[in-house]
Structures are given as C-alpha cells and as structure tokens.
Amino acid sequence: MSGEREVSERLSMEDILIEASLENRARAQGIKMTAQRAVVCSVLDGIDDHPDALQIHDKARQIDPRIALATVYRTMRLLEDRDLIKSHNFGDGRSRYEDGLKDEHGHLINSDTGEVIEFHDAEFENLKKRIAKRLGYDVTGHRLELYGKPLG
Amino acid sequence: MSGEREVSERLSMEDILIEASLENRARAQGIKMTAQRAVVCSVLDGIDDHPDALQIHDKARQIDPRIALATVYRTMRLLEDRDLIKSHNFGDGRSRYEDGLKDEHGHLINSDTGEVIEFHDAEFENLKKRIAKRLGYDVTGHRLELYGKPLG
DNA sequence: ATACCTGCAAAACCTTTGCACAGTT
C-alpha cells in the first residue's frame, strides 16, 4: 500500500513497527511465523482493500497452493486477537478484513454499487470521545459506516 | 416501550402512523396482515432491545407455538424491505433487529459486557451529511457503533 | 519428545429456499 521508506536511526522502535510489514509486526507481537502465515500476511499487505476470507485464500494459493481455507481463518483470528487486523461486516454475510494499524476511519458505502470508500474525519474523532464521555464511557474503538448515493 | 397516547384530531396522519403499533404501520404500508405476522409484530413492539431471529421466534411461539423460524425470517425481510425495521450486525454471526421508525441513533457497546446502549446525537447527524457531501454523496443511512469501557 | 501448526473433512451455525398444504378472496 505504501512505498518502502528508508529506516534511519532516528526512528523509534514504535515507528519501525508502524512502518513494518504485517509479517514483521506479527513477529514483533510474538506470533510464530510459519510459511503459511507469512503468505497470508504478504497477501494482506499487498491489498489496499477489504477482502473476505475467500479472496485472501485465493491470492494465498497463487503463492502456495497448499494453504487451506481453515488456515486463513485461523490466521485471521490470530491477527485480530492481537489487533493487527480488523474485521468488518458490511451487511452481506461474510467478514471482511483490513489492516489494523491504519488510522481509525469510516467507510462510505455506495448503496447502488456496494463500493467502499474510506474516509477520515478529525471532527468525528473528537465527537465520538465526547459522546462516549457523556454516557460514562471511554472509547476504545468505533465503527462508522455511511450509506449513500452519488450526488446528482 | 412507550405508553399509549390519546390520539387527538389534531394529529396528522403521519403522527398517527409514527405512534401506531408496528402491526398497524405494516398494514398502512399495504402488507397483508396474517395471524403469524401479527404475532411477530407484537413481539417486536414489546421488545425495546435488539433481538435476533431466534429470540423473536421463541417469544412468538409463546403466543402461537406453530410459528416457524422460516416465517420469522420471511417477515423480517418483508418489514426491512419496507423500512419498518432495521437489521444490525454487532460482530457475532447473527442479525439483530430493531424498530425502523426510531430516530436514527448510534450504539455504544460495552466491550466488557457486550451491553448495548443507544444514543442520539444531533451534531453527528449534521456531521455525517457534511462528510458524505465532501465525498460527493448523499447520505441515505448510517451505522455508528462506539466501543468503550466504563469510566474509572 | 513435546508442543504447536496444518490440511482435510465434517460439523456448526445462521439464513434461505423448494415444495406441498392451508387460508383467503
């Protein structure tokens, strides 16, 4: 999704992890990196999208045809438990996954086509904290989807 | 959920429909009201919650034991197509339903307990329109979930 | 050797559908 960036000695460990591949971030979290998991991670790194398990499996099999769908699901659960990816439900039956280190953002779904557009909004980031506080809570995350149709 | 309110002749047709039971609103939409559908509607009217299909089916069978789960699903789809109810996905596999005439609102989910708290926020209603417009869209709906933990 | 991971197939789970029958107009 983003080009490689030279790692200078000025970067903190945290910076390095944020810039690192999903595979390396998973390693940094202590996840044992098997060949299959590395393939799944590389597939996720190569997609700037919201793929479902089947799409991930298909791409993974292009790299290593022996990977089982069950392994994809098991890996997704592992990564999600460590907050390395997030899973979404956009209304159809299946789960769709995306990188968990992206800034928190919203999704605008085109009701006509199903196309998903990501957006970020600072005002909303602020607002959600105020809403939660009003209700006596501390926000740990959000899920914001707008459904709409293209203007005239 | 709310007590009965006397219907004065000053209320418009729209007011009456908003105050009416789900069953009557469905009738007003031209849906043929069978015994089973009436039972399902009454169950939905009696719950101020976000039940899934199985919970609705259970309550419905307490009133009429012959109602099939398939009928519940078929009725939910019918009501959803007419925008009389809305369906949500809170992360587990199943769909959960709620009255569609409630003001659009958000859900705050307690990450510890799974408890769902509804909230309404005028500022957000405003903000979502501006966000969509910025992206070239007209909002037709939204889904807003905040996840959080109770304050200290 | 021990512990964990994987593939495969079967199971589990939620939801939809085919079909024959019942209910209504």
Place this chain on the structure above:
DNA sequence: AACTGTGCAAAGGTTTTGCAGGTAT
C-alpha cells in the same frame, strides 16, 4: 380456482473444529 402465506425439511453460505499427520524446537 387463483393466489399468497406457511410449515417443514433440505440446502446454502460462512466459519469453526476434530483429528491425524507434519514441523519445529
């Protein structure tokens, strides 16, 4: 009679799991 709605059971789609074999430490 035509039409629609229903119950039941079967099928569908997605995700999980049991188990036997594989891999790594």
